[in-house]
Each structure stands twice: as C-alpha cells, then as structure tokens.
Amino acid sequence: MGDWGFLAAALAIGFLGSSHCIGMCGGISGALGMAVPGKQTAWVQLGSYQLGRLGSYTLMGALAGALGAAIIPALTPLRFAAGIMLIVMALYVAGIWRGLVWLEKGGSYLWRYVQPLSAKLLPVRSAGQAVALGSLWGWLPCGLVYSALTFALAQGSAERSALAMFAFGLGTLPAMLATGAAAVQVRNIVQKPGVRLGFAAAILLFGIWTIWGALGHGGHSDHGNHGEMGAMESPQAEEQEHHHHNH
Secondary structure, eight states, X not given: OOTTHHHHHHHHHHHHTHHHHHHHHHHHHHHHHTSSSSHHHHHHHHHHHHHHHHHHHHHHHHHHHHHXXXXXXXXXXXXXXXXXXXXXXXXXXXXXXXXXXXXXXXXXXXXXXXXXXXXXXXSOOSHHHHHHHHHHHTTSOOHHHHHHHHHHHTTOSHHHHHHHHHHHHHHHHHHHHOOTHHHHHHHHHHTSHHHHHHHHHHXXXXXXXXXXXXXXXXXXXXXXXXXXXXXXXXXXXXHHHHHHHHO
C-alpha cells in the first residue's frame, strides 16, 4: 500500500468490525432514529449523532498520535503492537477468543464518569443534543475502537492518527445508520458464521500486514530515522570519497 494506504486500512477495519458496533451502539442509533416523529427530523438527529461519534474518534486519534509521537518516537514498536491488536480483534470477531472483553472492562472505569453526562442529554430533542450525545458515546468501552486506536497510534503523528480514526469511523457508518428493520437484517447477515469468519480473516490480514511493515518489509519504515542516519553518515562518506580521490 502507498503512504496513504493506512486510510483505506482504517476504513476497512471499521467496516469489517461493524458487526461488533451493531451490538454495542446499534440500539442507540435505532432509538435516536425513532425518537422524534417525522422521518426527516429523525434522520437529522441520527446523522448528528454519528457526526458527534466521528468527532470523538478523531479527537481520540489526535490525542493518541501526539502522545505516541512524544513518548515513543520510533514507529516500529507501535506498528508491531497495532498488528497484535488487530489479530486479537480478528479472533474476537471470529468468536475464537474474547480477550478484548478484559480491555473493554478496563475502559468501563472511564465510562462511569461519562455515562452520567450522556444521561442528561436524554431524551434528545435537537440536532445539537444528538451531536453532544454522539461525542460522549464515542467513548463507550469498545474493543474494536481500542484496536483501531492502536492502529492509528502507529501512524506516528497527531494528524495521521486523527485521519485514521476518522476513516475508521466512516467505515462503521453503514451498520450504524441501519435502524429498525434494516438493523435487524444487517445484524442477521453479519452474525452468520461464514460472514463473521470472512470479516475476521480480513482483519487478520491487516494485522499481519501491519506487523510485516513493522519488521521493515512494508516499504513504510521510519523515514525520519532514515533521514537522520543519512545525515549522520554523510561526513564519513565525504571523508571516504576524499581519501579515494587522493589515491
């Protein structure tokens, strides 16, 4: 993949993991879609909720990217960790190993402080309230979000991490926008063993690809480190060249 291939990967991770999103947040989307009489108003609120959710994901990415760049400037360990998290997510989606449940339990401590704020926004009566509620529900403990956040963190900067999380959020939109009967149909489809295994296999491939790149085979190694090495080696190269000309 090219230098911007991480956006396609983040988008695909969001789409492929959307079966998990339906279980975590689909009920909220459905409730918002039916909360207000009038189909147009309901879709405005539902869209506003999703806008707030994507905004929270983008903010998470920016914060994680800035923190990661400051603490761990080398991208290799971050990319390796991201690959491991994606593989764990693949096992979770496939129903083989539910280790991410423990990570979600850890995130529930933060949710204890966020949930009371979201309760004050219910019932939703305006698009502004829906945006605010969506921005809060974006922090709901979710193994898929944590996996995507680790992938975003490995991009090495606040800007790229924010873009990765925004792309991830876009990938989850098709499942999240499905409400009512459509939500039931989507849930029935993604819960089929063959579909879940297919999605899990794709996420697994993204994890392997990420680890492969971290090991220096993906063509997207740390450009900054290479630049610094080139700058460090240039005086020595000049000295060797000068010595060669003297002979």
